[in-house]
Amino acid sequence: MTTSRFPAAASPTAAHRVANWLLLCAAMVFAMAIIGAITRLTESGLSITEWKPISGAIPPLSEAQWLAEFEKYKQIPEYQVLNRGMSLEEFKHIFFWEWFHRLWGRLIGIVFAVPLVWFAVKGMISRPMLPRLVGLFLLGGLQGFIGWFMVQSGLSERTDVSHYRLALHLSMALILYALLIRTALSLRHPGAGPRAELAPLVWHGRAALALVGITVVWGAFVAGLDAGFAYNTWPTMNGDFMPPEVWNLSPAWLNFLENTAAVQFTHRWLAIVTALTVLTYVWRIGQRHDVAARAKPVALGLAAGVLAQVGLGITTLLLAVPVALGSAHQGGAMVVIGLLVWSLHTLRRPGI
Secondary structure (H helix, E strand, O other): OOOOOOOOOOOHHHHHHHHHHHHHHHHHHHHHHHHHHHHHOOOOOOOOOOOOHHHHHOOOOOOHHHHHHHHHHHHOOOHHHHOOOHHHHHHHHHHHHHHHHHHHHHHHHHHHHHHHHHHHHHOOOOOOOOHHHHHHHHHHHHHHHHHHHHHHOOOOOOOOOHHHHHHHHHHHHHHHHHHHHHHHHHOOOOOOOOOHHHHHHHHHHHHHHHHHHHHHHHHHHHHOOOOOOOOOOOEEOOOEOOHHHHHHHOHHHHHHOOOOHHHHHHHHHHHHHHHHHHHHHHHHHOOOOOOOOOEEEEEHHHHHHHHHHHHHHHHHHHHOOEEEEEEHHHHHHHHHHEEEEEEEHHHOOOOO
């Protein structure tokens, strides 16, 4: 019997409680992504021009404070070029979404940090798991800095944030989300290990996960460049499979990073390739008789999720990215990623 405050292996009940807490944190990251999408689609992200991690949690409470915040916003290019003449009431609306986005990030930090300390003190976290959880907390803190790094790009010379920094910010959110789910599953089923006979299938699933991530990055490029408001037809782009303006920039490779037409084209067809990769992965699971019992239901859910995401993406494009559909489309990507992580876990050793 160990006398250490951090036993080498926490009890199954304790591990399940820690896993449930991590899944709660993953759900909060999911909600954060939705709030972030709304913040972007309502063009609210530059309404707060300072980063105050502590005092910034309190919104303006008086008319004088509101006017002071509005005056700061008036100094940046977004107001001067795009929103000159905006009323204070209109400013309050965009301010709310950015403030709420930052507040939710702070709440995630609290919901992660406080239980982490409590579980550690109570000896409910195994010794090998503790550094991993601390690492997740540090990644969350890094994500907050990346968010401010993104906002800074739109405060001086641009009327919006850098689409590269936007993609970095979203990518970190996806990584945290996937790691939280994977860690929770490893706590629920600590004995599960890789199965050699399923290695090709696992690699297929990992390739699908990587493609989903890449597709989401190009989706962030689409959002950052407002490319979703152009070429609102499907399957052609205003009558062309690939419009000639795809090649407007030089060198040619730069088009796929910074040209509105090329970025939307890339996201469209990456999404189709990714969906086919996911669906063939699901089909291969369906053909196997040596997978765990719940592998097939999870795979079917994954197939439904990816088909819904493709349909949602096309609808969002055809309707020129309404806020509700655009934010739902980002949420759909999170659902697909979560199901893929779960599906890959079901391919581990029996006993899960």
